[in-house]
Amino acid sequence: MAEKTPIMMSQEERSVTYSQIKPVVVIVGPTAIGKSRIAIHVAKAWGTEILTADSTQVYRGMDIGTDKPTAADHAEVPHRLINIVDPDQPFNAGEFRRLAVQEIERLHRNGLLPIVVGGTGLYVRALLSGLWPGPPVDWTLRRKLEAEVAAGGMEGMFAELQQVDPESANRLHPHDRVKVLRALEVYRQTGLPLSKAHRQHGFQEQPFQALVLGLTMERSALYRRIEDRVEVELAKGLVDETRRLLGEGYSRQSVPMKSLGYRQMAGYIEGEYPFDEAVRRLKRDTRHFAKRQMTWFRKEPNLVWIEVAPHESPDVGAQRVSLHIDQFMSGLHLSRVSVRPMLSRVPQAQSGSQVGA
């Protein structure tokens, strides 16, 4: 009631302030926890846009299996960094970072608070802490290395890595072919041990002032939500979508077609196992994935956990998120530039008294 109305800076003033301070809000969490829905509420309240940090939603034509925001979602709040390449075009964390930084700068220039939402831990880390400046995967070389593995097995490859980059070999398990080959590939390309490059980089960049919020939920409830979501995707036509993508010539071996949903349905479509088995595998693999995401996010520095109750409505979670954002912004002395066009009032215990502390 006696609400201290946010002193509305002009858009120009906000633009200058944001571009200097570079605030970013990041919402992470395991798949199916309800990030997207919550984020839409939050982004609406702040009158801003959503930047998606999701390694599968970048692919055009892969909609159901990636749980991509719908046209209706997009109409409510603009979503960026989705649908940017075809499934046979290479994409990676570095590319994501480049594009995300552009989007963030654009929003800052327009005086808007960027809200990054996603479950791809590496993308988030790359965005907030940078990547070492070396080359991305060289697929020609990678295929050559794969051929060497096919011919001589992983043992030889690992032995080579022990020669050229003992530190990486020491860190990596000999069976971890993706990472072993990456390290070898970097050495062959640049003559530098990847371990050294990583050590020098050390994720020390800090391009933004970031608030990282991690959504979490009681494990068994999350697993139930995952299974429900798989059923929903099947009902929406995941099998047909997979069949269509295969028909368009996207190989089962390609990176995006190996992702959750498509991989399992492709096996069914090509007759390797019955439908029920495909569903079982998809649910299982998605549960495992969610677990890995949690492991990753637990390590994310300065992450603040927010517990989400299994059946609460997204705007309730969004209110809790908004509280943290309010505190974060006032900590940056930015509370007065908060644009809250539609005030679904959030209980605001401390921020009023603590501004400027």
Added chain:
RNA sequence: GCCGAGGUAGCUCAGUUGGCAGAGCACAGCCCUGAAAAGGCUGGUGUCGACAGUUCGAUUCUGUCCCUCGGCA
């Protein structure tokens, strides 16, 4: 009631010619610098249906009982 098969990890089962049991799935923990919804690592004490017998020792052999499934009545 009779005949047959079986009762071993949360589930499906393997196994021990008698020496305190094991795979897959499930589940848990973890690693990660351009494929990351990818890739990789680690974790198994469970009255081996119950009771009794034989034996230095039984989950493994014998007997009785209980339960499940199938067939016959």
